[in-house]
Amino acid sequence: MPTFTKQSGLLMIFGATGDLAQRKLFPSLYRLYKKGRLSENFACIGIGRREWDTERLKQHIFESIANEQGNTEEKQEFIKLFYYHSLDVSQKESSYHELRELADTLDSQYDLKGNRLFYLAMAPEYFGSIATRLKEDGLTETPGYKRLVIEKPFGHDFESARQLNDQLRKSFSEDEIYRIDHYLGKEMVQNIEVIRFANAFFEPLWNNHYIANIQITSTETLGVEDRGRYYENSGALRDMVQNHIMQIVSLLAMEPPIKLSTDEIRSEKVKVLRALKPIKDDEVDNYFVRGQYGAGEMNGELVPSYREENMVADDSNTETFVAGKLLFDNFRWAGVPFYIRTGKRLGEKSTQIVVQFKDVPMNLFYRTEEKLNPNLLVINIQPEEGITLHLNAKKGGKTPVQLSFLTSKYDRFNTPEAYERLLFDAMRGDATNFSHWDEVALSWKYTDVISRAWEREPAANFPNYPSGSMGPVTADELLAKDGFHWWPVIQEEK
Numbered sequence: 001m002p003t004f005t006k007q008s009g010l011l012m013i014f015g016a017t018g019d020l021a022q023r024k025l026f027p028s029l030y031r032l033y034k035k036g037r038l039s040e041n042f043a044c045i046g047i048g049r050r051e052w053d054t055e056r057l058k059q060h061i062f063e064s065i066a067n068e069q070g071n072t073e074e075k076q077e078f079i080k081l082f083y084y085h086s087l088d089v090s091q092k093e094s095s096y097h098e099l100r101e102l103a104d105t106l107d108s109q110y111d112l113k114g115n116r117l118f119y120l121a122m123a124p125e126y127f128g129s130i131a132t133r134l135k136e137d138g139l140t141e142t143p144g145y146k147r148l149v150i151e152k153p154f155g156h157d158f159e160s161a162r163q164l165n166d167q168l169r170k171s172f173s174e175d176e177i178y179r180i181d182h183y184l185g186k187e188m189v190q191n192i193e194v195i196r197f198a199n200a201f202f203e204p205l206w207n208n209h210y211i212a213n214i215q216i217t218s219t220e221t222l223g224v225e226d227r228g229r230y231y232e233n234s235g236a237l238r239d240m241v242q243n244h245i246m247q248i249v250s251l252l253a254m255e256p257p258i259k260l261s262t263d264e265i266r267s268e269k270v271k272v273l274r275a276l277k278p279i280k281d282d283e284v285d286n287y288f289v290r291g292q293y294g295a296g297e298m299n300g301e302l303v304p305s306y307r308e309e310n311m312v313a314d315d316s317n318t319e320t321f322v323a324g325k326l327l328f329d330n331f332r333w334a335g336v337p338f339y340i341r342t343g344k345r346l347g348e349k350s351t352q353i354v355v356q357f358k359d360v361p362m363n364l365f366y367r368t369e370e371k372l373n374p375n376l377l378v379i380n381i382q383p384e385e386g387i388t389l390h391l392n393a394k395k396g397g398k399t400p401v402q403l404s405f406l407t408s409k410y411d412r413f414n415t416p417e418a419y420e421r422l423l424f425d426a427m428r429g430d431a432t433n434f435s436h437w438d439e440v441a442l443s444w445k446y447t448d449v450i451s452r453a454w455e456r457e458p459a460a461n462f463p464n465y466p467s468g469s470m471g472p473v474t475a476d477e478l479l480a481k482d483g484f485h486w487w488p489v490i491q492e493e494k
């Protein structure tokens, strides 16, 4: 049973010299340390290709936590927990046995009881081979727990994901594999279940009798930055929809679990993903639209088009924007569209869910010429966190009114970051907020149909939205043909 007590064990971060470790993992570990969540029986080995030593890694970690709260003494104490091991995982003869020796030494030194968490913050092509070598070279032969945390992307499509999974499963059981989806560590994503299942006035309405549509929008202002090589091979569908957005969809659409255990929650998510109405090869254009950013103006500065970015082809067919309509073939959701959209270089950085309720019969008010505003439940995931209810009420003759609960900047400062939560969960053995293989598989199967159609037929009109806009007009048309429109991501207080 997972606990909130101080965690012990050996964390091994493969890719400790990389960007993710520097920006997310070390600061998150430091926060856990500051909160007293790491016991004195905890140590970490950072693994990278470059020939650093432990002192060099400590200096690197010290720099990566420079902006975190705390005094120098505390930070110096924290970095004492780290050790470095240089290892080129692409080389067959690499020194895994030396890594094992270091692990065994630290195990005795810190009394770690053989508990090991392997975190692969590496390029995905190495995930499978590292897992294999960990077993072959005896690092997983340990009296304590052994767990594997895997970064994204988990495969490129269903087939490659299946092959990767098969390879991992030779060294780790499904229960020992923690597939990271950092959206599942976000405060308000974790709150979806609470909002749905702990409020008497939402759950009875949470179905096709009362809900007209649900919109999930995740927009970014940044472009592809220095990730052109990765993104060219991915695109917004694989980068954001297959994982983060499908996870949000499943949390919104799943049935209440019979209890709040990892297995029961995951099982409901899997069940609802199985109920997704499959899209036929020749229907993709009816349900999904794609876009690619052109040059434009962001915050008063001119920014280049996607095709002008580093490591991006001049005639790239990669989508930087996706909008889609998902339907479920089940009793609860038949006929209710779940609209999703995500993209880079859009006008706002925001992730938001809007649940639009059906209208009440207008004749009740004998004012059929007037339009009532639909009731909306807005779940703000970022940058603000909280919920807003849009209601029709008399407020000095003005309607709608909004009831909001949004966390202030001060509250957010104390809210753990996604990676902090997920690291802690992995250490204490709680896999609820990690993706089960069945979820990953169903999600790939759904998006594979779309990516295959888009690869078969390159987009003739790319780039089709200027940077700083809210995407191509086809995204608006997708909803307009159903009589809906996107609700703006910034909700002005009326």
Ligand SMILES: NC(=O)C1=CN([C@@H]2O[C@H](COP(=O)(O)OP(=O)(O)OC[C@H]3O[C@@H](n4cnc5c(N)ncnc54)[C@H](OP(=O)(O)O)[C@@H]3O)[C@@H](O)[C@H]2O)C=CC1
Pocket: 014, 015, 016, 017, 018, 019, 020, 021, 023, 047, 048, 049, 050, 087, 088, 089, 090, 091, 120, 121, 122, 123, 124, 151, 152, 153
């Ligand atoms: N950066 C981010 O914000 C995010 C990253 N991710 C995922 O995290 C993973 C890591 O990404 P990121 O940190 O950005 O990548 P980086 O390219 O910044 O870092 C890669 C790391 O892998 C190490 N490495 C590369 N090749 C080898 C090798 N042959 N042997 C041993 N070590 C090697 C590098 O070591 P060295 O530098 O010493 O060569 C470095 O520590 C990826 O799967 C990515 O998709 C997911 C979400 C966000």
Ligand SMILES: O=C1O[C@H](COP(=O)(O)O)[C@@H](O)[C@H](O)[C@H]1O
Pocket: 220, 239, 240, 351
């Ligand atoms: O996984 C990814 O997510 C980020 C967006 O994450 P957020 O927490 O800032 O919303 C995205 O920029 C990146 O392309 C993708 O790989």
